[in-house]
Amino acid sequence: MSPSTETSTLSYFTWAFIVTGLGLALGAWLGWNETGTIGGMATVFFICTVLAVLEISLSFDNAIVNANKLKDMTPVWQQRFLTWGILIAVFGMRIVFPLLIVVIAAGIGPIDAIILAAARPDEYARIMNDAHLPIAAFGGTFLMMVGLSYFFDHDKKIHWISFIEKRLSAAASIKGVEIAFVLVLILAFSALIPDDPATPDVESTTFVFSAIYGLVTFLVVEVIGGLLDASQKTMSEAAKGGLGAFIYLEVLDASFSFDGVIGAFALTQNLFVIAIGLGIGAMYVRSMTIMLVEKGTLAEYRYLEHGAFYAILILSVIMYVQTLVHIPEVITGLGGATLIGIALWSSIRYNRKHHPVGADAVSPHG
Structure with a gap:
């Protein structure tokens, strides 16, 4: 790597480095x-x-999926997502979301929830942990639909693990196949969830309803995106390719955040420390997303996107399994990062074999 390229790459992380310094000093x-x-x-x-x-580590795949969606958005909406979107991701999901869970679960006001987080962090953490099952069911279902929708795509031309992806792509001609798959999985997991003898079926019912809400949320976001895309034919060029994708990315970011926010309470019960640590990480995700879009990395490494969506599917399954047994967050993070690393390595091998002189790569959808 030349010095100029290295400087160019590092420049994408300037704000992340600044936020890191300020955040660690505040911590x-x-x-x-x-x-x-x-x-x-x-x-x-x-x-x-x-x-x-x-x-x-948990958000490598998030950055790649964000970049995949952002590359088709107009510069105006790209900038809106990278400014407004990051504010929602950092402040909304890392601070407001945990508070909202406590407000609903404990039946108290937002101010009381903040006081509870500051004065009685152990009680605050207990409420958050008690809410883990519905959060895992909702987020896991949404992410599973995101991952399956990528592979159950009849127009998908490039396949990384061919013997799996070709069959999934062919099966996409059966309408609703991914929805049926997820519904069967929801029923299977709900039957495995142990219930309290004093309140039978409460846990499994909560899982099913939360998972269905996650499925419905995905479908609603898809419908809204489709309606907005259809209406773009009558919109000015500057307004195209924006709002539908923006909503999709915000809900996707929220689903990715569930696992990190809940898992953070295993390390500390201090809401403000959690907000600082996860906020720093979110800034690096933003920087990685910008770099992937502007440098065209997804087109250059043809299997990178595949690795990200496999990581999403594994994360969704892990979120389901976590309703039965505890899985350390480090395993979740390392698993996704490893898959993306293997996909990157496969892409580099392909480029060396087929584009030895740096010829342009083909996009993952042909």
Whole structure:
């Protein structure tokens, strides 16, 4: 890699580096303010760092999927997503979302929820953990539909793991096949969920309803996107390719965030430390997304997108399995990152074999 290319790549992460410095400094200050010791300050600093790394590792596939959608959006809507969208992702999902769960679950006001997070973090964490099942069911179902919709695509021409993807692509001619698959999986998992003898069927019923809400949310977002896409024929060029994709990406980002937000409580019960750590990670996701779009990385590495969607499917299954047993978040993050790494390696091998002089690669959809 030449020095100019390296500088160009690093420049995409300028704001992420700035936010990292500010966030870690704020985390260290919180640690000092709470404990008054160097050890306490170092502990909170370390937790913020681990949370940021956890968020980045869980969100490699998120950045790739974002870039895939963004490349078809107009510059105006790209910029709106990368400014408004990141504010929603950082403040909405990392701060407002956990508070909203406590507000609904505990039946208290938003101000009381903030006071609870600051004064009684153990109780706050307990409420969040109790809400894990419906969150996992909703988010897992939405992400599963995202992943399956990519592979159940009759127009998909390029396949990474051919013996699987060719069959899924051919099966896409059967309308609703991915929905049927997800519904069967929902019923299967609901039958495996252990119930409290005092309240039989409550847990399984909660899982089914939450999963159905996730499925309906995906379908509604798809319908809205389709209606907006159809109406674009009568819109000015500057307004095309935007709102439908924007809504889709926001819901997708929210689904990706569920796992990280819930998992963060395994490391700390302090909402503000969680917000700092995950917020830092979200900034790197934003930077990676911009780099992937502007440098055309998805077109250059033809299997990278495939790896991301396989990672999404695995994450969705893990979220389902987590309703039965605990799976450490590090396994989730490393699993997705490993798949994307293998996809990148396969893409590089393909390019060396078929485009030795740097010829333009074909996009994943032909």
